[in-house]
Amino acid sequence: MNVLTQQKNAPWRWVFLAVSPWFTTMYAEMIGGAVLTLTLKKFIDNPALINGLLSINVLFNVLIGAICLYISDHIWTRFGRRKPFLVCGWIPFILAAIFVPLATSMYMLVPLIVLWMACQDIGSTNEPLQQEVVPPHQRGRAGAMFQMIIQCVVIFTFVVVFGRFHEVWYIGGHALTGEQGAFWLAAIFLITTILMLTFFVKELPVKESKVGEKISLIRFFKEVFGKKELWPVYMLVFAQAFMRTQVGAIMTLLFVEQWDYSPQQMGTNMFVGALLTITVSFIVGSLADKFSRIKLYIFGVVSSLVVSIFWYCFVQFFLPDHRPQLWQIIAVGQVVSVLGLIAGVVTQPLMYDYIPRDAMGTASAGISYVRSLTRWVTLMGAGAWVTCYSKYFCAKGEYDYFSVYIYMMILTCVGIGIILNFRRLVKKGKLIAYGRIDIEDDTPAEKTDSPAEAEKTDS
Amino acid sequence: MIKKCKVLLFPALTVLFLFSAWFFGGEALTIAIKGERSEGNIVALVRCYEERCDLLVDITQELTLEQADGAVISAFVNREGIQRLDDYAKEHLTALNAVKGGKADGIQRFLQREADKESDERIVSVLRTERAMLIPGLPTPSAAPKMLDAPAATNRDEVITTIQFTYIGGTDEEAELKTNVRRDVSRTLNGKPVEHDSQDFILHEKDYRYSFRPVFTYQTAQGSAVVLADIATRKSPRGGHRLGDAILAGYMPETPEKAIMLSDFSSLKGRTFLDSINEFFNLTFGRWFFSTVSLLLAFVYFGMSWITISLTIKPPKTENADTVDKEALKRMS
Numbered sequence: 185m186n187v188l189t190q191q192k193n194a195p196w197r198w199v200f201l202a203v204s205p206w207f208t209t210m211y212a213e214m215i216g217g218a219v220l221t222l223t224l225k226k227f228i229d230n231p232a233l234i235n236g237l238l239s240i241n242v243l244f245n246v247l248i249g250a251i252c253l254y255i256s257d258h259i260w261t262r263f264g265r266r267k268p269f270l271v272c273g274w275i276p277f278i279l280a281a282i283f284v285p286l287a288t289s290m291y292m293l294v295p296l297i298v299l300w301m302a303c304q305d306i307g308s309t310n311e312p313l314q315q316e317v318v319p320p321h322q323r324g325r326a327g328a329m330f331q332m333i334i335q336c337v338v339i340f341t342f343v344v345v346f347g348r349f350h351e352v353w354y355i356g357g358h359a360l361t362g363e364q365g366a367f368w369l370a371a372i373f374l375i376t377t378i379l380m381l382t383f384f385v386k387e388l389p390v391k392e393s394k395v396g397e398k399i400s401l402i403r404f405f406k407e408v409f410g411k412k413e414l415w416p417v418y419m420l421v422f423a424q425a426f427m428r429t430q431v432g433a434i435m436t437l438l439f440v441e442q443w444d445y446s447p448q449q450m451g452t453n454m455f456v457g458a459l460l461t462i463t464v465s466f467i468v469g470s471l472a473d474k475f476s477r478i479k480l481y482i483f484g485v486v487s488s489l490v491v492s493i494f495w496y497c498f499v500q501f502f503l504p505d506h507r508p509q510l511w512q513i514i515a516v517g518q519v520v521s522v523l524g525l526i527a528g529v530v531t532q533p534l535m536y537d538y539i540p541r542d543a544m545g546t547a548s549a550g551i552s553y554v555r556s557l558t559r560w561v562t563l564m565g566a567g568a569w570v571t572c573y574s575k576y577f578c579a580k581g582e583y584d585y586f587s588v589y590i591y592m593m594i595l596t597c598v599g600i601g602i603i604l605n606f607r608r609l610v611k612k613g614k615l616i617a618y619g620r621i622d623i624e625d626d627t628p629a630e631k632t633d634s635p636a637e638a639e640k641t642d643s
Numbered sequence: 644m645i646k647k648c649k650v651l652l653f654p655a656l657t658v659l660f661l662f663s664a665w666f667f668g669g670e671a672l673t674i675a676i677k678g679e680r681s682e683g684n685i686v687a688l689v690r691c692y693e694e695r696c697d698l699l700v701d702i703t704q705e706l707t708l709e710q711a712d713g714a715v716i717s718a719f720v721n722r723e724g725i726q727r728l729d730d731y732a733k734e735h736l737t738a739l740n741a742v743k744g745g746k747a748d749g750i751q752r753f754l755q756r757e758a759d760k761e762s763d764e765r766i767v768s769v770l771r772t773e774r775a776m777l778i779p780g781l782p783t784p785s786a787a788p789k790m791l792d793a794p795a796a797t798n799r800d801e802v803i804t805t806i807q808f809t810y811i812g813g814t815d816e817e818a819e820l821k822t823n824v825r826r827d828v829s830r831t832l833n834g835k836p837v838e839h840d841s842q843d844f845i846l847h848e849k850d851y852r853y854s855f856r857p858v859f860t861y862q863t864a865q866g867s868a869v870v871l872a873d874i875a876t877r878k879s880p881r882g883g884h885r886l887g888d889a890i891l892a893g894y895m896p897e898t899p900e901k902a903i904m905l906s907d908f909s910s911l912k913g914r915t916f917l918d919s920i921n922e923f924f925n926l927t928f929g930r931w932f933f934s935t936v937s938l939l940l941a942f943v944y945f946g947m948s949w950i951t952i953s954l955t956i957k958p959p960k961t962e963n964a965d966t967v968d969k970e971a972l973k974r975m976s
Contacts, residue, residue: 188961188963190963190964190966190967191961191962191963191964192962192963192964193962194759195959196957197950197953197954197959199952201947201950203949203950213709213968221850225851226852242921245832260971262975272783284780319964320766327925340939341925343928344924344928344932344935344936345936347924347928348929348932349930350851350876350877350878350928351875351876351877351881351932352854352873352874352876352877353667353668353873353875353932353933354856354874354875354877355666355933359854361877362931362932365932365936366934371934372940376656376944379652380652380947382651383648383652384649384954386953387967388963388967388972389967389971389972389975390966390967390968390970391965391966391967391968444746444748446921448921448924448925449921450919452917452921455920456917456920457911481765504755504756504758505751505752505753506752506755506757506761507752509916510917514917561757577821578821578822579820579821579822582822585687628647628883642972
């Protein structure tokens with residue numbers, strides 16, 4: 185009755201069990217964002233410090249997550265190769281989730297958060313484990329299940345859990361806060377997922393495994409960053425990370441602390457936004473293949489920038505109290521989300537157009553590194569920006585979290601500049617769309633004298 | 644044995660979470676279904692900070708709003724609402740309502756919106772003086788209803804918070820203070836000035852360690868009862884949970900002291916679409932959070948039980964892919 189890896193076909197019940205841990209990981213990820221921000225806010229006022237602490241997660245993605253994934257390819261134990269990481273990582277993760285809401289000072293909370301973030305990344309072998317259970321021909325539908333799970337997690341986290349952060353219930357003489365509920369639920373999910381994986385999932389040994397191979401991180405990095413043909417792709421990723429800057433805790437603080445909306449109102453905003461996004465994404469997805477990728481991408485990011493500039497001017501110069509209504513936030517959020525979706529839909533195909541087909545795996549690792557490191561730097565920058573901006577432009581002790589929009593707009597402009605330069609190089613023929621050429625024509629990429637045609641074929 | 648444990652894992656979790664749903668919400672559910680209902684209101688708030696709890700029994704406010712043309716609107720506010728209004732003040736009820744409740748930031752935003760008007764009747768300054776009466780140092784929060792019954796015998800503290808908001812947009816002071824609304828905050832405890840971190844009124848704390856727990860009164864066939872609520876809010880009381888707010892109490896006639904505040908969904912009427920969605924979630928999960936979550940978990944684990952049991956009863960036929968190391972598999976088995 186075990187769910188086995190490496191099968192030709194997996195029953196759908198297996199697929200469901202294999203995909204279900206995503207609920208736990210996504211929930212932990214979301215709690216580690218919005219809810220942890222408010223928990224940190226109990227002890228720390230400085231947004232740079234809050235964002236800095238929360239962005240450790242991104243740094244650990246590359247320092248711990250990627251390395252655990254790499255090592256898991258090179259080992260074999262009687263319990264498998266992915267499961268040991270999950271179990272070893274998640275047990276301290278559970279302890280962190282239990283104790284975070286009980287912390288009474290910053291000095292107790294910060295080590296717990298570091299433990300939380302580190303252990304979360306040790307458990308990143310969940311994804312390959314799931315992929316090993318689900319055979320390739322079933323992964324499309326498993327992906328749909330995953331998308332469904334994400335939407336369920338968004339609704340559950342923001343509508344049910346996040347809105348209760350400030351509330352307290354007295355049960356049998358004991359006080360239980362919504363904050364404790366949020367973190368302890370994560371612990372419950374983690375415990376049941378560990379039990380499920382331990383009892384029901386069995387890993388089978390792989391024929392062409394890398395067990396016994398020498399683990400060399402230097403060779404790994406040489407392979408990833410040494411190939412010159414991948415550098416333009418990394419530049420593209422770098423630009424994308426700039427244009428879709430995530431500001432982490434700042435958005436929660438803007439909503440709850442500066443605009444004075446309750447966590448429940450923020451949850452409602454996310455809920456209505458998620459419902460609208462699901463509807464709109466179908467339309468955007470169907471249109472995406474009909475236009476040139478790079479043009480569509482530039483259209484997406486430039487119009488996002490225009491909307492952001494409009495939104496900033498509207499709030500900062502038109503609204504006298506600088507506080508938009510909830511419906512205005514949802515309306516503008518949806519427009520930005522649709523434009524982001526347009527850019528997002530073509531992001532992956534556009535990037536893979538410029539990767540040689542024999543370097544997909546190496547490129548994926550490199551992309552992940554460049555994206556995570558850029559994200560980490562931009563996240564840290566967002567907190568530092570708000571702190572510095574507030575120091576010069578706000579009354580003492582006040583923070584203008586909305587100023588993060590200026591930071592985002594500057595980064596988007598830099599990103600657009602890089603993309604336009606990328607496009608110029610493509611047109612000049614200095615960059616070759618290896619990925620497309622391999623598929624569209626059997627002639628070797630190097631011999632194609634008109635790489636710009638690849639661009640033309642887009643239209 | 645291990646196989647039996649595996650089969651029983653998710654059914655056991657289902658039962659555990661069903662039990663937990665009943666533990667967290669069973670009593671309230673019984674009252675909501677079988678009990679009596681009565682309208683009541685909040686008469687006090689237990690305000691706790693870590694181990695210390697005070698009982699907030701009364702809040703009154705004096706409001707003075709000054710217009711750009713120099714005219715002054717003033718009013719007195721108690722738990723029944725705005726009182727002692729002259730005819731001129733009646734014309735400005737909207738402005739008074741905007742500044743009578745809520746936190747200091749809200750009044751600041753009100754003044755910023757007013758400054759955008761061109762009329763001479765725009766408000767340029769607000770003075771709100773809030774007097775709060777507290778019974779200090781409750782031995783335990785559960786002593787609150789008894790304390791209210793014997794008010795004369797108890798010692799009371801008077802906390803007066805005064806905040807003067809003045810619009811200073813376009814002046815040199817704005818550049819100096821980096822804000823267009825100047826706030827002058829003062830707080831006294833029994834007449835002596837005290838420092839307080841929040842720089843706000845007593846119901847609006849910055850620190851999450853503050854909690855506000857309502858004490859409500861309602862009418863039973865035997866008379867009125869005063870009960871300490873089983874729900875509270877941190878930082879500041881939730882809307883509908885402030886002094887004087889009307890509530891819907893549910894109780895069993897034989898134990899009126901165990902009454903609870905029920906979610907009153909009739910309050911959704913007349914709200915905007917987004918506001919009503921928001922309030923609906925507040926009312927539903929504010930009362931039933933742990934029990935709803937436990938029920939949801941029980942439901943999910945029931946589904947998992949069904950899958951795992953079906954896998955045991957009817958295991959699927961398996962065929963290893965070519966990637967499996969058959970030799971290693973043989974050794975493992």
